[in-house]
Amino acid sequence: MKVTLILPALTEATSPFWRPIKYSLFPPLGLATLAGYLRDDDEVEIQDEHVERLRLDDTPDLVVIQVYITSAYRAYRVADHYRRRGAHVALGGLHVTSLPAEAAEHADTIFLGPGEDTWPQFLSDFRGGCAKPVYRSRTRTLADLPPVRRDLIKRGLYLVPNSIVVSRGCPHVCDFCYKEAFFEGGRSFYTQTVDAALAEIERLPGRHLYFLDDHLFGDRRFAAALFDGMRGMGRLWQAAGTVNTVLLPHLLERAVEAGLRSLFVGFESITPANLIEQRKYQNLRRDYAAAIRRLHGLGVMINGSFVFGMDADDASVFDRTVDWAIAHGIETATFHILTPYPGTALHARVASQGRITVRDWNLYDTRHTVFRPALMTAGELERGYWRAYRDFYRWGSILRGASAHADLLPGARHLAYAAGWKKCEPLWDLVIRMKRAGTMLPVLEGVLSGFGRLSPGGRRPGCGMRAPARRPLTPHV
Numbered sequence: 001m002k003v004t005l006i007l008p009a010l011t012e013a014t015s016p017f018w019r020p021i022k023y024s025l026f027p028p029l030g031l032a033t034l035a036g037y038l039r040d041d042d043e044v045e046i047q048d049e050h051v052e053r054l055r056l057d058d059t060p061d062l063v064v065i066q067v068y069i070t071s072a073y074r075a076y077r078v079a080d081h082y083r084r085r086g087a088h089v090a091l092g093g094l095h096v097t098s099l100p101a102e103a104a105e106h107a108d109t110i111f112l113g114p115g116e117d118t119w120p121q122f123l124s125d126f127r128g129g130c131a132k133p134v135y136r137s138r139t140r141t142l143a144d145l146p147p148v149r150r151d152l153i154k155r156g157l158y159l160v161p162n163s164i165v166v167s168r169g170c171p172h173v174c175d176f177c178y179k180e181a182f183f184e185g186g187r188s189f190y191t192q193t194v195d196a197a198l199a200e201i202e203r204l205p206g207r208h209l210y211f212l213d214d215h216l217f218g219d220r221r222f223a224a225a226l227f228d229g230m231r232g233m234g235r236l237w238q239a240a241g242t243v244n245t246v247l248l249p250h251l252l253e254r255a256v257e258a259g260l261r262s263l264f265v266g267f268e269s270i271t272p273a274n275l276i277e278q279r280k281y282q283n284l285r286r287d288y289a290a291a292i293r294r295l296h297g298l299g300v301m302i303n304g305s306f307v308f309g310m311d312a313d314d315a316s317v318f319d320r321t322v323d324w325a326i327a328h329g330i331e332t333a334t335f336h337i338l339t340p341y342p343g344t345a346l347h348a349r350v351a352s353q354g355r356i357t358v359r360d361w362n363l364y365d366t367r368h369t370v371f372r373p374a375l376m377t378a379g380e381l382e383r384g385y386w387r388a389y390r391d392f393y394r395w396g397s398i399l400r401g402a403s404a405h406a407d408l409l410p411g412a413r414h415l416a417y418a419a420g421w422k423k424c425e426p427l428w429d430l431v432i433r434m435k436r437a438g439t440m441l442p443v444l445e446g447v448l449s450g451f452g453r454l455s456p457g458g459r460r461p462g463c464g465m466r467a468p469a470r471r472p473l474t475p476h477v
Contacts, residue, residue, distance in 0.1 A: 001127070002043040004060040004087075005031040008067070008074040009049040011365065021428045023050040024437050026163045026212065027153040030066055030093075033165075036146035037120055044152060051157040051437075054078065060087050062126065067093040067103065069341060072361045076106040083108065088131065090122070095361070098181050098343035104133065113137030113182060114168055116145065140187040142168065145196065147203065156438030159428075162204045163212050166197040166226065170214040172242070175278045176307070179214060181343025189218055194225045201230065206441060209259075211239035217251060224251060230258035240264040244282045246291040252298060262301040264334075265291070270324055271317070274310035278346070292328045296410060301417070304330045308388070309338035309381050311374040318384035322391045329404030331414050332421065335388045336366035337381060338373075393422045 007028040028048050035044050047054050056078070063082040067075040072095045079089045083106075092111030096103040103110050109131055111118055118135035125131045155161040169179050169189040179188060191197075201209065216239040217223045236259050243265060246252055252260075267288060269275055275283050295302055306321050325333050340347035340356065341364065350356055350371050357378070358370035367385065369378035376384075391397060402415040421428075431437060 001039075001062065002058075002060040003035075003038060003045075003062045003064065004058060004082075005035060005044070005046045005064045006054065006066070006075075006078060007031060007046075007048045007050070008054075008065065008071040008078055010068055010070045012049075012074060021159070021425055021432065024158055024432045025160050026210065027155070027158050027161055028066065029148065029163050029165060029212065031064070032149045032153055033145070034064060034115060034119055035149035035152055037123060038149075044149070046149075046152045046154075048154075048157075049074075051154070051432075056081060059085060062090065063087045064090045064092070067091050067095045069095045069098075069361045069364045071095075072102075076103075079106040088126065094178050094182050095342075097184075098178070098341065100134070109133055109135065111135050111137075113185060114140065116140070116142060136185065138186055140168070140183075140190050142190060142192045142196070145192065148200065150203065157435060159432070159437045159440060160208070160210045161438060161441065162206060162208055163210045164197075164200060164204065165212050166200070167191040167213045167216070167218060167222070171218045172215070172280070172282050174280045175345040175349070176338060176340070178341045178344060180345065181341070184343075189215075191219050191222045194222060194229055197226055198229045201233065201235065207234055207236050208441065209235055209237035211237060213240065215240060215242060215245075217241040217245035217255075220245070220248070220251060224254055227251075227254040227258040233259070235259040236261050238262045238264070240266070242266060242282050243286045243288060243291045246294055247286060252294065252300075256298045256300060260300055262303060262331075263295060264303045264305060265295075266305045268305060268307045269310060269313075270321055271310070271312045273312040277311055289328060292330065296329065296405065299410070301331045301413070303332045303334060305334045305336070306388075307336045307338050308385055309369065309371075309373050309376075313373070314375040315380050315384060318388045319391075322388050322397070325392060326397050326401045327404060329401050329410075329414060331401070331418055333388075333392050335385055335392075337369055337385050338371075339364050339366050340371055393418070395419075395423075398422075 005028075010023065028046060031046050035046065038044055060082070063079070065075050065079055075091065079091060083089050088108045089106070090109040090111065091103050091107040092115060096110050097112045100110055100112055109122065110133070111122070112134065114137045116137075117139040118137050122131060122135050153161065167190065169183050169187075170177070171189045173180060238261060241263050246263070246265065266283075268278070268280055268283065270288070272284060275281070292302060304325055306325070308317055308321070338346075340350045347356075355372040356370065357372055358368070363370055369381045372378065373381050398415060398418045401418065402411040405411040405414060431440060
């Protein structure tokens with residue numbers, strides 16, 4: 001059987017928002033996970049439109065397309081193309097689960113929710129000539145997950161080829177999060193066994209890892225055991241966690257001992273009313289400043305995530321947030337415009353209020369305003385979003401952020417990383433366009449290793465990498 005697995009571009013290369021450095025970070029791990037279920041004699045190829053041009057001239061028996069909201073229209077065009085060529089087309093992912101009727105118009109089979117239980121059943125049905133039009137996930141388990149087909153990943157095209165996922169979902173229930181719609185009808189957070197996760201880590205070459213889990217620290221016992229098992233591996237890694245887990249005693253220390261060097265932290269808002277509105281209760285009554293001091297004290301760099309446009313936000317939110325982040329020495333920041341994704345509690349609430357103004361999925365990219373904000377205009381929200389990025393990454397802001405660190409070495413690290421990553425983006429783009437992204441991995445490992453040495457002040461500096469605006473890819477069909 002000939003199988004083609006496709007990840008359409010979240011933003012097409014002709015778009016003014018296309019940034020090679022943003023879309024060449026991580027390989028399509030979800031598709032490589034699905035490929036692990038195929039037989040040894042199946043002919044399999046993964047195509048990722050972020051780093052290569054889709055061929056579209058092959059004749060596979062089965063085409064599988066992973067669909068996100070901003071890639072939906074592109075995915076549907078590709079799906080229609082292959083159906084005309086006689087292939088059986090299967091669509092899955094966040095957008096398909098949120099809007100199954102829309103997706104079904106362009107597919108022979110759609111998958112709703114995670115694919116660990118439905119994908120093997122579909123393969124059996126397909127080989128038997130009786131594939132169903134809809135497969136809905138009910139059983140949530142990562143037991144007996146086959147090894148990810150990393151041999152199908154074109155490692156040299158990615159800046160961070162060693163991505164890994166050892167859990168699914170998140171234990172929290174925030175209104176704006178796409179996760180709740182995706183995991184409806186079953187458990188929304190579950191992990192691999194520690195032994196299976198460690199075995200997958202052992203398979204990865206080099207030293208650097210990037211955990212793409214929504215919340216690596218979500219199961220504290222699992223996380224602690226994983227970190228203990230990773231000690232002595234010599235790994236340097238990055239991940240995502242929450243403010244409340246950062247403040248827990250001992251867990252962060254175990255992560256650092258295992259090689260943690262930067263953490264993506266969802267602060268989201270510095271206004272408590274917004275956290276209540278979005279049910280981000282895990283951030284309420286948490287001392288953000290203490291969490292930052294704790295991370296920096298252990299040498300962990302921070303990529304702070306912030307969302308603009310919640311109902312308590314007025315036009316002053318941009319300057320207040322940027323000033324706060326700089327004053328606290330946050331190394332890198334990711335800003336978003338609040339986006340009511342279909343299937344989320346946020347979308348249901350805003351739609352019921354008649355505030356949805358845009359239904360073009362291409363604009364649901366957290367860079368555009370697709371609803372009517374409460375305390376500012378749509379234009380003010382978009383202009384403020386772009387200003388926040390510009391102001392945070394000004395040279396003066398980078399210098400201010402670096403000076404916020406108490407010791408010289410962490411300050412120098414902040415300056416070098418923020419400047420090297422953001423200000424040298426044209427150089428990174430050139431490397432990516434030359435298909436040489438993989439050659440930069442030793443540089444990244446060297447930086448992480450160098451900054452991991454103990455500073456004279458006894459702290460263990462780390463280094464971070466700004467996470468992409470898109471949601472991390474997890475192994476879902």
